[in-house]
Amino acid sequence: MDNVIRRRTPGARLARAALYAVLIVMALFYLLPLLIMLLTSIKPLDEIGAGTLLALPEHPTLAPWVNAWGEACTGMRCEGVGGYFWNSFAIVIPAVAISTVVGALNGYALTKWRFRGSELVFALMLFGCFIPFQVVLLPMAQTLGWLGLSSSRAGLVLVHVVFGIAFTTLFFRNFYVAVPSELVSAAKLDGAGFFRIFWRILLPVSAPIIVVSVIWQFTQIWNDFLFGVAFSAHDTQPVTVALNNLVNTSTGVKEYNVNMAAAMIAALPTLVVYVLAGKYFVRGLTAGSVKG
Known part of the structure; x- marks a missing residue:
């Protein structure tokens, strides 16, 4: 009986590892839009126009967050959130x-x-x-x-x-x-x-x-x-x-x-x-x- 358990253990471990790998990939895929939002929010506008969605920011900035939190209204433009x-x-x-x-x-x-x-x-x-x-x-x-x-x-x-x-x-x-x-x-x-x-x-x-x-x-x-x-x-x-x-x-x-x-x-x-x-x-x- 112990020999049977030992023979099955590597396969069970492999199946568990494969399951976790699939779950991790699905989780990363699900979180991809959130990652894109976060990267875009810390990029200057010129980098957004020149790069790709998943490109890391070359000159990260928190200025967009400051502007999003509290911009002044000018004409039809509304203040921040x-x-x-x-x-x-x-x-x-x-x-x-x-x-x-x-x-x-x-x-x-x-x-x-x-x-x-x-x-x-x-x-x-x-x-x-x-x-x-x-x-x-x-x-x-x-x-x-x-x-x-x-x-x-x-x-x-x-x-x-x-x-x-x-x-x-x-x-x-x-x-x-x-x-x-x-x-x-x-x-x-x-x-x-x-x-x-x-x-x-x-x-x-x-x-x-x-x-x-x-x-x-x-x-x-x-x-x-x-x-x-x-x-x-x-x-x-x-x-x-x-x-x-x-x-x-x-x-x-x-x-x-x-x-x-x-x-x-x-x-x-x-x-x-x-x-x-x-x-x-x-x-x-x-x-x-x-x-x-």
Whole structure:
């Protein structure tokens, strides 16, 4: 038996090495656009025109990054993305927090405190996940006008919370289905109420799905362009709108290095989130997939 294992070991090692080689090649191929963006963002314009996409910069410079972060407006030319970068954070943080909390409470109520019509409520919220965003632009604009939130950061927060609740409710509902209902029933017999049960029993085991909700909502809201361009004014626009304005300015010269630097700045938060918490995202998605 030992001889058989020894004979198979080199082949198994070779197969593993081949698998890792394929994965590394695919990863490098996937990261190639990011490498091109990074190289272009530190090249002077004359090198971009004279060289190739993958050519290393002969005279690397951070001037495009400085210009992308904060250029002054001249005529139709818009400023950099620096101020709008913080606008996006001012929109994302409260929207993610509110939609996650409300989604957790909804998922808890729909699984452990069932009421008459709860399945219909969940079906309607699930249906909301499939409504195209373009369909609700006009009704949402009218609603924001009635509430006095047009062209404001608070209005954008409200829009993202409304659309995010359907997804976060789905996440938490599917996760809480796997939590034994006997725990909730025992807590009810001991006199615990709705919020006490949620705080002491459900919330402590919710870390995986909270991570999923936060990553999902952060990515969706940070990368949103449609709502940002439709429901914001110049001083409340998110970074995606500012990036579009910067790239589409008409000055006669396309500053590809500045555009790439601005795109890297706009993408940096989501890259950091996925690098730091990507593995927890997968764990959280599968945590409630099997009951018991």
